[in-house]
Amino acid sequence: MRVKPWVAFTTALPDDQVEDGHNNIVLFGGRNVAVAIGEIFTQLGCEVAEPEHAAENGWEFSLRYEARHRFWCQVNSTSHPVFRLLFENMSFRPGAAPDAAAYAELALKLAAALKNDPQFKEVTWWSIKEGPPEEDEFGSAEAKKQAREDPSSPISAAGKEGGRPPWGCLALALFVTLSGVASLSLFFAGISRDRPGEIIFSGTCCVVVGLLGFLRAWYERVET
Amino acid sequence: MAWGRFGFGPLDDDQPIEFWMDDQNDQVAQRDALGAAGRQRWDASTRSGENLDASRPTDLVALGGVPGPSAPAGAADLDAAAGSSTASSGPPKYVKAQPGDHITRLVGGSDPAAIGTFARLNGMDGRSSTIYPGHVYRLSDGNADATADDAALGERILHHDNARMAAVRAQPSANDQFLARFNAGQNVWTGEPVGPGASAGRLPVTTPQSKPWWETDAAKKAVGSVAYGVGAVAGAPLAVYHTARDVAEAGLFGLQWAGALGPLVQAQATKAAADAAGGALRYARSAIDDPSRVASDARDAAGHAIDNMSPFNAELSGSLWDVTKHQFQHGENLGEAATNVAGMFAGGELVQGLRAAKGFEATRVATIANLVEQGANPKLAEYLAQRYEGMGHHSLISRSRAKKLNLPGWLVDSPLNVAAPRGMSRNDFYKYHYQVDPKAGGFRLPAHLNGGKGWRPKELGLTKYSRPQRFWNGMPVRLKDAMATIPFADAPTLYGDLEQPQ
Structure with a gap:
């Protein structure tokens, strides 16, 4: 059992990308999405840091769950309102039972919260190998066909949490x-x-x- | 030496050949006498009708030793059935020796006088006491006829026999000593060391199984292979070391030449530079006179380099240590050469990057045209053709890993960790980033440039790099710059190698 780290969704939040009027991006969009997801984590009992701008990579923030489990999130987009969230376990031993259990527990809680949050729609979960769908594939039947398992679940029955070392x-x-x-x-x-x-x-x-x-x-x- | 001579004597008979010849002559003479006596008796038997058997010549000899009615004086009684037996009295007695007989047995004791008398009667002078099976010996009539000389002779024979038995008992240990001396390269007889000669370098007599494992070819090859691999890895930093040393030496030479270390040092540096220039000129002149020399020198240098890197020219006849050292050093040479080659590739990329950076503006129009041709609208094409000035690709330490380890920003964002190749447009960098970063996807574009759509790699048919490709292509630019200096810094060494043969 392992957690799928990629989350793809659409959002009802406005596009907050800042441009200079000459087709130059000053701040990439997604800060409001990152803040909204951070608030969800806070409601789930996490200690969440401020989002940081990561240029074309979007916005990043870290969080702690139950004080000792650390996670990292990156929110980016190719076009509004389609977004993707990379939700990673920052444990030194990702495969260790306590960290893996906390990761799965938090992913399940996040999945439930996103499902119930009206700001986020069409939430799907993807493994690293699968990767999130691109904007034009989003929500298509073809993209769902490519999913190896049910994309609505954050947990994959196959594989081991943390993967294996190379x-x-x-x-x-x-x-x-x-x-x-x-x-x-x-x-x-x-x-x-x-x-x-x-x-x-x-x-x-x-x-x-x-x-x-x-x-x-x-x-x-x-x-x- | 008379060991087992002609199959008659015992193996321990070590009497000299002249004594043995004397014994043989005595026996021949005695046999002739007995043969004559036997023939007389045979002739007499044909006259008297006595039934005798003498079908072979040797039977006549035996017949001559058997007393009979007409036996000549001197004939002895022969106990043929019981092997050997002693006579009690009367005329001279004879006995046919059986296997295992010896003097004391024939005489019936170890009295020196009786033994001496027996020896005298049978022509034995005391230097040999060997009794031969099948031979006929005369026995003494009694001790009455023994003389003082007979006692002395008997003593001598007893002494000789005792000494010989002691020698026989000592023979195995002597044989061991011979082998030990032979293996030690000494004279087997005297124990003295053997001087230089044909046999001086003879190896000890050993069996193949006694060779220790570390001296076998298989062990040398196995350990040598490991040493070669270790050397190949250790050789890579050596290229860096030599480059740093060459750069430092060049810098020091520059200071000396500029006069920073005084006029005397400056003069020496100037002379050294003139010598080097003169050497280069001489080489160039000789190359003009004989152009084939350049090819020949290059061929020699290449052959020399290959010899110094080859793992196949180790002398397996050397010790394991020698083979290990040879293979380690050749592995080092290979690792250093491989690093130089990698540096040349990096140098190629460096030159390419510098050229791209320098000609960026000149090629920008062509890039825009190219993008438009691919389907981009002119404004989008212009945006994507602009120089990339973002944060780059975090190569060695990713941003998430940096957060995990709480690493400082100056380290994570340093040029040694961030790859942002020179002369890249936005479009080029997005392609590059997508291919080297396993988690990178598409990128956002300004809202009004592409109808709200972003930069999408799948639309361009791009695929991710493999792990080795990610390693090389994702390497930070400054690291490649440093690598690129390696082969160039080693160039003076190559020139020096070429100049040496003259």
Whole structure:
């Protein structure tokens, strides 16, 4: 069971995009939508931060649920009144049972709140693989056909919450790290004593880059 | 040496050849005498009608040793049925030795005098006491005829036999010592070290199973492969290291040449620069005289580089350590070369980006025309053809991950994390962003430009990049700029390599 992070909907809220009169966008639209969704989260017991402008990516805000579960939302649009919301779990261990349960619980509550809120209509939920429909596909029968599961539900029965780590990237990062360690070990074992600066530099670089890559790959999940 | 000579003697008979020859001559003489006696007896039997059996020549010899009615003096009684037996008294007695017989058994004791008498009667001088099975030996009539010399001879024979038995018992340990000396490269007889010679470098006698695992080719290949892979990874930062070092050296040289470190240093730098320029000129002149030299040098340099990167030229006859070191260093060379190649690609993109940025305005009209041709209205085309000046693509650390880790803005939005290639229009960047960001979709456009519709990637038939493509194309521009300096900074090294052969 996993939460589908993409939410597509239409809104009755007005278009708040700010333009300068010369076909230049000063502020992308969607702030009012972000605020409205933030208010819903607040009603659900969350502590919600102010939305931030993210240029062509729309508006972003973070929130806390039950004080310890952190989530992140991005609201953007290609054309008013069609919007999409990316609702992500910011836990360090997205697959861990308490975080996954809180994520699913909050998603279900949000789905129910959006369904009952007259400002939002045609709410559908999509996985990362499926992605949200584009504006001209929105609400079409074709888009619903492409959905692997019922798009009205935020929960997918298939797959595991948090996905899986990208094992290939993890293996590569681990190899780089171990190569750095081996390189330094070979130096201290006396294999390349004639150029200590080079070996220490390259070994240290490999260890640092490998560890950073490992951490990045660990937190980058592949949807299952 | 007389071990087992002709199949007669026992294996432990180590008497010299001349003694053995003496024994043989004695036995031949004795056999002739006995043969003559046997023939006489055979002749007598034909006259007397006695029934004797002598179908073979050797039977005559045996017949000559058996006393009979007409036996000649000196013939002995032969106990053929019981193997060997001693005579009690009377005329000279003879006995046919059986396998396993020895003097003390034939004599009936170990009295030195009796043994000495036996030896004297049978022509044994004390240097050998070997009794041969099938041979006939004369026995003493008693100790009465023993002399002092016989006792001394007997003593000598006993001493000789005891020494020989001790030697036989010591033989296995001697054999072990021979093997140990041989394996140690020493003379097996004297134990002295063997000097330089044909056999000095002989390897110890060992079986193939005794080779330790780390000296097998399979172990060397396996460990060497791992070392090569490790070296290939470790070689990538080396390219950066060498670039930084070359840049630093170039900077220092620039300071020296500019006179920042004093007139003396400046003069030295000027001379070094003149030498380098002179070397380049000489090379250019020789290349003009012999253009094939350039190709030849390039070929040599390429061959040298390939040799230095190849994992297939390790000497497997060396130790595991040598193979590991060789493969690690060749892997490093490969990693450094690969980074240089990647830097050249990055350099290509850098040049392309700089050219696009420089010619952006010049190509803008063409871009607009192109977009209009694709179906965009002129105002939309003009908007999409404008230079992109947004926040860019957060490559290494995404904005959501930055929030998760509470990373500061200066780090998240730094040029080392944000990819915004030079010379890109809005349209180009939207395409780029959609392809490198797995979560990016369409983008909003000004309300009146496209009838309220946004920029839609599916309409353009775009697809997302694969993970490796995302890694390379999503790499921040400044990082690629840094990579692009790597191969160029190594160029002086290449020039130096080319100049060396002269």
